[in-house]
Amino acid sequence: MNLREAPCGVCGVISDKKCASCHGIFYCGVKHQKEDWKNHKKSCPPYIVECDENVGRFLVASRNLKFGDVILKEQPLIIGPSQVTAPVCLGCLQEIQQESAKKCSRCGWPMCSDDCEKSTNHSAECKLTEARGGITIEHFIAPHPIYQCILTLRCLLLKDTSPEKWEKLSQLESHTELRKKTPQWFSDCESVGKFIPKFFHCENVWTEEEVMRILGIVYINGHEVPLTEPPYVAIYSTASLFEHSCCANVAKSFTDRGEVVFWAAQDVKKGQRLSICYSDALWGSQARQEHLKQTKMFKCACERCQDFTEFATNFSAIKCEAFRKITDPACGGLLLPDDDWTNTWKCRECPRNVVWEDIQKILEKAGGDLIKMKESVEEAKKFISCYSNVIPENHSMMCDIKCVLGQKIGEGDPEQLRKIPDDLLEMKAHLCNEMLTLLRILAPAENRSHGCMHFELHAALAEMARRGVQRGQDCTDLLEKSLIHAEEATKWLEKEPTILVEGKICAQAKVNADSLKMAFRMRDLSSV
Numbered sequence: 223m224n225l226r227e228a229p230c231g232v233c234g235v236i237s238d239k240k241c242a243s244c245h246g247i248f249y250c251g252v253k254h255q256k257e258d259w260k261n262h263k264k265s266c267p268p269y270i271v272e273c274d275e276n277v278g279r280f281l282v283a284s285r286n287l288k289f290g291d292v293i294l295k296e297q298p299l300i301i302g303p304s305q306v307t308a309p310v311c312l313g314c315l316q317e318i319q320q321e322s323a324k325k326c327s328r329c330g331w332p333m334c335s336d337d338c339e340k341s342t343n344h345s346a347e348c349k350l351t352e353a354r355g356g357i358t359i360e361h362f363i364a365p366h367p368i369y370q371c372i373l374t375l376r377c378l379l380l381k382d383t384s385p386e387k388w389e390k391l392s393q394l395e396s397h398t399e400l401r402k403k404t405p406q407w408f409s410d411c412e413s414v415g416k417f418i419p420k421f422f423h424c425e426n427v428w429t430e431e432e433v434m435r436i437l438g439i440v441y442i443n444g445h446e447v448p449l450t451e452p453p454y455v456a457i458y459s460t461a462s463l464f465e466h467s468c469c470a471n472v473a474k475s476f477t478d479r480g481e482v483v484f485w486a487a488q489d490v491k492k493g494q495r496l497s498i499c500y501s502d503a504l505w506g507s508q509a510r511q512e513h514l515k516q517t518k519m520f521k522c523a524c525e526r527c528q529d530f531t532e533f534a535t536n537f538s539a540i541k542c543e544a545f546r547k548i549t550d551p552a553c554g555g556l557l558l559p560d561d562d563w564t565n566t567w568k569c570r571e572c573p574r575n576v577v578w579e580d581i582q583k584i585l586e587k588a589g590g591d592l593i594k595m596k597e598s599v600e601e602a603k604k605f606i607s608c609y610s611n612v613i614p615e616n617h618s619m620m621c622d623i624k625c626v627l628g629q630k631i632g633e634g635d636p637e638q639l640r641k642i643p644d645d646l647l648e649m650k651a652h653l654c655n656e657m658l659t660l661l662r663i664l665a666p667a668e669n670r671s672h673g674c675m676h677f678e679l680h681a682a683l684a685e686m687a688r689r690g691v692q693r694g695q696d697c698t699d700l701l702e703k704s705l706i707h708a709e710e711a712t713k714w715l716e717k718e719p720t721i722l723v724e725g726k727i728c729a730q731a732k733v734n735a736d737s738l739k740m741a742f743r744m745r746d747l748s749s750v
């Protein structure tokens with residue numbers, strides 16, 4: 223038997239035929255492979271790693287995937303506070319208040335409890351801090367600069383505490399050479415690169431260059447985990463290999479225990495690339511591209527970024543009318559750039575050209591108003607009417623405010639929804655429908671947004687049905703639609719952890735769907 227042969231996983235006969243997906247198990251033939259599939263499927267990853275010059279390593283589906291199929295579930299290599307944070311407990315990573323914080327008895331870092339002081343999360347920096355004579359944290363309100371170095375320090379310490387994890391971490395992309403050309407590099411050198419060896423008296427252990435490489439790995443591969451307040455950052459091994467797309471096909475959820483779960487947000491064919499969105503799919507193109515360039519060091523060239531109309535949604539366009547003088551004829555056109563978002567924008571209907579600086583002024587003003595006007599239903603409605611001459615109905619800011627409105631109208635318990643007038647209820651249902659259509663086109667993997675919008679729509683339709691029944695109407699159609707959306711909400715949110723609001727919405731959606739199904743069954747029985 224040579225290395226290319228091994229016993230069949232079912233009958234033990236020596237064979238050179240192996241699972242084409244993982245190459246990890248041999249079979250004497252198709253019959254035994256098929257027989258074993260139910261069993262082997264559990265350990266056979268549905269992806270393979272490929273590599274190209276532009277993206278580096280990336281993942282490709284090694285078999286057809288259906289919506290909801292789990293692609294990867296992984297424990298973090300390491301976790302720690304985010305770069306910019308006010309003091310957090312270094313055990314549980316939750317926000318910590320000066321009044322309730324207690325100093326770690328060994329090193330002095332503020333902790334929230336004795337259990338957290340003993341937690342393995344904290345042990346690495348604890349020893350090092352104790353060895354340098356301890357630490358005192360005095361300011362608890364604003365972001366504290368010393369927390370910038372914790373995750374990088376924890377990564378560096380893996381070399382001794384867990385060589386296997388260190389090996390995996392070291393293989394991740396750091397973009398050191400590209401980062402050297404950015405202004406951020408110089409401030410990072412001071413606050414992390416030079417600081418860690420000096421502060422912890424480890425100049426002979428780590429060079430500035432090594433610390434900066436690890437900081438790069440943290441920047442490029444860190445995932446924000448929303449399980450604590452504020453969110454913490456985790457670095458995973460295989461999960462770091464997903465490439466980015468602004469219209470990704472893979473959704474990301476976390477378990478209550480901090481594992482990351484990637485799952486197919488649509489049916490994916492064998493051979494298709496698997497992508498997640500590193501940015502916010504509901505930001506406009508210019509903002510997403512700038513964010514990716516600054517944080518992940520690449521220019522996105524996905525299908526959505528190559529199309530200035532973003533699949534004809536005009537999600538980032540501005541109305542030509544916004545720049546029209548009273549005497550100008552109204553052309554009804556939209557302004558968009560035709561080469562770069564920061565170059566001149568041109569009207570698609572008339573000869574008007576507008577320089578980026580003027581576009582930016584409008585976007586900044588609208589962005590400022592958006593933040594202020596999101597707070598109440600009345601103000602949000604006002605934003606839509608004030609800006610309807612400036613930005614198109616599917617613009618990212620309109621989408622933002624419509625999502626807020628869809629959720630805020632009748633927010634709270636079912637009693638609140640019962641109190642709102644019919645026109646507002648109809649508006650809620652209309653906005654949820656509108657936003658779901660947009661989400662399907664632009665953000666197919668934003669499972670939390672899909673799930674929450676389906677839930678809101680289900681609630682609005684159920685309330686419309688309740689009112690209709692009171693008026694003596696037959697509302698079967700509305701109730702059937704409400705059930706469909708409750709089930710959709712469950713489908714999109716079922717991998718969300720129970721500690722997050724989305725997990726709780728999912729549980730409620732399940733209860734509501736069951737009640738609706740029960741009501742339909744009762745009705746069917748009574749009509750027999």
Ligand SMILES: C[S@@+](CC[C@H](N)C(=O)[O-])C[C@H]1O[C@@H](n2cnc3c(N)ncnc32)[C@H](O)[C@@H]1O
Nearest residue numbers: 276277278279395442443462463465466518520
């Ligand atoms: C988290 S890493 C992904 C794994 C990485 N390709 C590797 O080989 O280690 C993120 C980096 O991958 C590259 N990348 C990911 N998606 C990309 C895309 N759509 N276009 C270009 N580069 C991409 C960029 O260099 C980015 O900084």
